[in-house]
Amino acid sequence: MAATKHKYSILLPTYNERRNLPIITYLLEQTFSQAGLDWELIIVDDGSPDGTQTVANQLIKAYNTRGAGGERIKLKPRAGKLGLGTAYVHGLQFVTGDFVVIMDADFSHHPKFLPIMIEKQREADYDIVTGTRYAGDGGVYGWDLKRKLVSRGANLVADTVLRPGVSDLTGSFRLYKRGVLEKVIKATESKGYSFQMEMMVRAKAMGFKVAECPITFVDRLYGESKLGGEEIAEYLKGVFNLWYKV
Amino acid sequence: MTRAQQTLSIGLLLSSIYMVAFLGLAPLPEKLQTDVIPVLPFWAIVTFGAYLLAKLGYGVLTFNDVPQAHQELVKQIEQARVELKKKGVEVN
Numbered sequence: 001m002a003a004t005k006h007k008y009s010i011l012l013p014t015y016n017e018r019r020n021l022p023i024i025t026y027l028l029e030q031t032f033s034q035a036g037l038d039w040e041l042i043i044v045d046d047g048s049p050d051g052t053q054t055v056a057n058q059l060i061k062a063y064n065t066r067g068a069g070g071e072r073i074k075l076k077p078r079a080g081k082l083g084l085g086t087a088y089v090h091g092l093q094f095v096t097g098d099f100v101v102i103m104d105a106d107f108s109h110h111p112k113f114l115p116i117m118i119e120k121q122r123e124a125d126y127d128i129v130t131g132t133r134y135a136g137d138g139g140v141y142g143w144d145l146k147r148k149l150v151s152r153g154a155n156l157v158a159d160t161v162l163r164p165g166v167s168d169l170t171g172s173f174r175l176y177k178r179g180v181l182e183k184v185i186k187a188t189e190s191k192g193y194s195f196q197m198e199m200m201v202r203a204k205a206m207g208f209k210v211a212e213c214p215i216t217f218v219d220r221l222y223g224e225s226k227l228g229g230e231e232i233a234e235y236l237k238g239v240f241n242l243w244y245k246v
Numbered sequence: 247m248t249r250a251q252q253t254l255s256i257g258l259l260l261s262s263i264y265m266v267a268f269l270g271l272a273p274l275p276e277k278l279q280t281d282v283i284p285v286l287p288f289w290a291i292v293t294f295g296a297y298l299l300a301k302l303g304y305g306v307l308t309f310n311d312v313p314q315a316h317q318e319l320v321k322q323i324e325q326a327r328v329e330l331k332k333k334g335v336e337v338n
Contacts, residue, residue, distance in 0.1 A: 026326040062333035139310025152305040
């Protein structure tokens, strides 16, 4: 019985990820070759001033080979910071796989969960598999009480107002069928923080089958995380906006 | 149907049922009518608030910490650095 060959495209929008990018690429390559899966990495860099693209090109030299399927890493930059949603749309043009993975470049999302998510997807041909920090043996590292409180509080607000049926609505570690991602992004209007949330709520509203996978989220080893009063206000606005629109 | 429409419809339905009870339009036992019905909305709100607070507290207390994941990651980063340098990629 011939199985359809699947290819997994990682869409990675980057901004100033010079230090993280090589490591995440290394981990992705390791994970996929050990699992025997076909993959590619599409880096959408928004004109990073820290030399991210230089490192990307070094990675291309190091990992790409000639021949069929050898172009593992593609760099598709943009002139400036144009937003996450448009970065995905831009990157999607160059995807040659039938599945697309969305994740963060700073290894808060560890590639080792990808084979698990892929396996989960196969179980019942799910349209989307999303990582959750809140269920099963998912978890976090490096979060103080305040951060945990804010995170749980935010998720509770979204859960109560939107009743999405997903335990981690603000998470952004997801595996999509390519066609599903294209459809969902087309319907999504938010910018910034709310974007990931809206994609999930819209996807559920459009009737797509979503499964969850516990993941561990290790907080940024390099770089600052941004979470202030303004972000919280933006977030609440985003949730109520979704409540009204979707 | 948007979530807003859903929430408002359910709210409207519950309010109508409550109004029927509140205005004495339905035959209810005396004790229920005088002691329970008038304070029901406040009781419901307080209970709901307490439930949310409990959920939040429980969620924060049971938030899983994963120090092993962190250690594993740090090791892998070191490995990665060595391999990448060999391949001519600048790290740090």
